[in-house]
Amino acid sequence: MAAEAEDSCDVAVIGAGISGLTAAALLSRAGLRVTVVESEAAIGGCIAGFQRKGFLFDTGIHWLNECGPDGFIHRLFSDLDPGYPKCRPLARIRRIKSASFDYLLTSEPDALRDRLCRDFPEAAGGVRSLFAIGRKIAESVHQLSRGLRCWETMSLLEYGLYGLRMGYWSLPLFRHVGVPAEKGLRLLFRDSPVKDVFASEEEMMGVLVPLGWAYAKNFQMPPAGGSRAFALWLQKRIEASGSRVLLRHRVAKVLLEGGVAAGVVLAGGRTLRSRFVLAACDVEALYERMLPPGAVPTDLLRRLHDADLYDSGFMVNMGLDCGAAALGFGEEMLTLFREDIPLSERVSGDPAKVNLCVMSSSVRDASVAPAGKGTLSIFCRARIDYMDHWRTGPGLERGPAYAAFKKEYADALIARVERVMSLRLREHIEALDIATPVTYWRYTGNRDGSIMGARPTMKNIKSKIAHFRTPVKNLLLAGHWADYGGGIPIAVKAAANTALLILKDTVPAAYQRLRVLMDGAGSGTPISSRSGTGST
Known part of the structure; x- marks a missing residue:
């Protein structure tokens, strides 16, 4: 050394x-x-x-923001080196699917707005209001991204002007901060089932900000x-x-x-x-x-x-013997959730109930898989204390009980994807890797494996x-x-x-x-x- x-x-x-x-x-x-x-x-x-068996698995990203030509990451990184790794725009952003519906948010969000208005005419006014708020938030997010500096680097005058400017552009956001999604959606849609389309989120900001980013075309892969x-x-x-x-x-x-x-x-x-x-x-x-x-x-x-910390996560990474597109997966992040159970159960950690995010990096970037093959990842929120700390021993020691339990949990998530997508996913798996909150804790050192x-x-x-x-x-x-x-x-x-x-x-x-x-x-x-x- x-x-x-x-x-x-x-x-x-x-x-x-x-x-x-x-x-x-x-x-x-x-x-x-x-x-x-x-x-x-x-x-x-x-x-x-x-890497596993020739497959490259991306462990941390579902989608990116601020990496486009108008984004602050582009400003900083291109100044370091104009040849920094570039990100292509993401057109198909998020697919929201349950047992009763299947909708897609794209970089043209009005298309989703119009389809929801057709499918739920009784709630058309609320749908238009929701997307109008999203459009306002797009401008706010864009302006707020230009105010990056912390107050310690500002003069008193700068800080005062910064506060006024940021306060003005934050106004469209403030009224929704901390508002539970269930409450906000009910105000907009009353008893219309259209509210279930957005019910995977806990807070209204989780509903509105992606709409704002979509209007701003601020999603990248x-x-x-x-x-x-x-x-x-x-x-x-x-x-x-x-x-x-x-x-x-x-x-x-x-x-x-x-x-x-x-x-x-x-x-x-x-x-x-x-x-x-x-x-x-x-x-x-x-x-x-x-x-x-x-x-x-x-x-x-x-x-x-x-x-209050962000939860940790559970991730199943699979290398497939075929392209993921052949199984019905696109470049978008797929959100699978059950609208027949309350939100508290969808974030409980139960593999039969928890919200799922499914994504294929190989559809976006063929270089991460061998020719003719693909990757698929299933992610859900998880806590490190679930089921006696994932059946680890003292000091989160990993033994046979831990290995068996994480495999059982992964199998349950794969079965849910197979059932909802009507496919035989297991038959195509060549490589499999499973990460639990204990894995995130080991590799990041973050308390309880918190991901953010x-x-x-x-x-x-x-x-x-x-x-x-x-x-x-x-x-x-x-x-x-x-x-x-x-x-x-x-x-x-x-x-x-x-x-x-x-x-x-x-x-x-x-x-x-x-x-x-x-x-x-x-x-x-x-x-x-x-x-x-x-x-x-």
């Missing part, structure tokens, strides 16, 4: 997920020496992907090679700038000197000194295991422990769960614990803000350039490599 790692850098990044890699790429492009430390053998975190192509490209940009990514290296603790972060100590005792430490990892693991007692206020630890960190609930917002600056000077957060929400857009946004905070104190020219990009005002001018930087 001594020959592999230098003793110092400007920024040590904990975690090589999409957020840690994005921050590292932005910082290293500005001339800072960055070392990314990752405990796993592969980069990417939730988007790492994996992952790049060729799957979403891990982003991670591989970012690693190349980091290394091309003279920085590095260390795999199979676990951070044991954050080094403090005089209460200030001064580097990290790796498992085994090696010390990597740095001016800043950027933690793109589980925040409770950081605060409770990597820092000494008393470094983080007890009240903050309590609030984090009580925070803290939810944007009023409880979390009031408790100030999301934060970029930690109680320890020069120790900052990125990733899903630094901002609310989930997916690649939020992870990239958090990374850009954390990088901006570091550049503000280190490379003024790069700080100004990134400010311009994040504000959506266009690209900055190139910065000469390593200008105005200093290493510790």
Whole structure:
């Protein structure tokens, strides 16, 4: 290891997920020496992907936003490298299917609106109102994507103007935040069965925002090679700038000197000194295991422990002996759910009742499967404490009971897809991989295997769960614990803000350039490599 790692850098990044890699790429492009430390053998975190029997499985993406020509991810990534992995528009977005109906949301959402009006004439007025709200939200989401910077990077005047602008564009959203979908749909449709079409969602925002994105044509599919192509490209940009990514290296603790972060100590005792430490990892693991007692206020630890988190997930990845299109699957995400049971049962974890998402990456990108073959993935929300922690042993130890139970659960999900789609799916399976919440916990380190960190609930917002600056000077957060929400857009946004905070104190020219990009005002001018930087 001594020959592999230098003793110092400007920024040590904990975690090589999409957020840690994005921050590292932005910082290293500005001339800072960055070392990314990752405990796993592969980069990417939730988007790492994996291969089985010639099939490449995409582990983290159902659909993408903000990766099109008008998106902020496009702005940031194309400024790093115009040749970054591009994403094609997604035309067929979401198919919603149950035992009694089958509808498709596309990039022309009025087509779905008109069909629903024909099929449910008694609720036509409510349907038109729902889609009109979605159209308004499209403009709001577009404008809000131009306000990416965190308040710590703004002057008092900027912050005031930003608040007014964001408040104005947020107005169409505020009235629906926190409203249960059942309540909102009943107000629009009364007793019409059309409300069942959208009943797979828990909150009205889950109904409206996809409509808004559809109107804004803000759905994209992952790049060729799957979403891990982003991670591989970012690693190349980091290394091309003279920085590095260390795999199979676990951070044991954050080094403090005089209460200030001064580097990290790796498992085994090696010390990597740095001016800043950027933690793109589980925040409770950081605060409770990597820092000494008393470094983080007890009240903050309590609030984090009580925070509302996104659930984990259960995923079945299958390699098929034929193309998925031959079995009736398209490029869209397929949502299967039962409208004959209440929502509480559809999110209970019971494999016979839980909502399912089914998707074929190979229909979108033939390169992920051998010629003439395909892939199919089934995903559902799941909790790590289900059925005695998936029948694991002490410390979530995986044994025969765990292996048998996850196979039984996967079989139940496959049977449901076969039944609803009227096909014999099992006869076509050549490769099979099953991931449980325990799997997500093992590979991401996130508490309870959460796939996206803290939810944007009023409880979390009031408790100030999301934060970029930690109680320890020069120790900052990125990733899903630094901002609310989930997916690649939020992870990239958090990374850009954390990088901006570091550049503000280190490379003024790069700080100004990134400010311009994040504000959506266009690209900055190139910065000469390593200008105005200093290493510790």
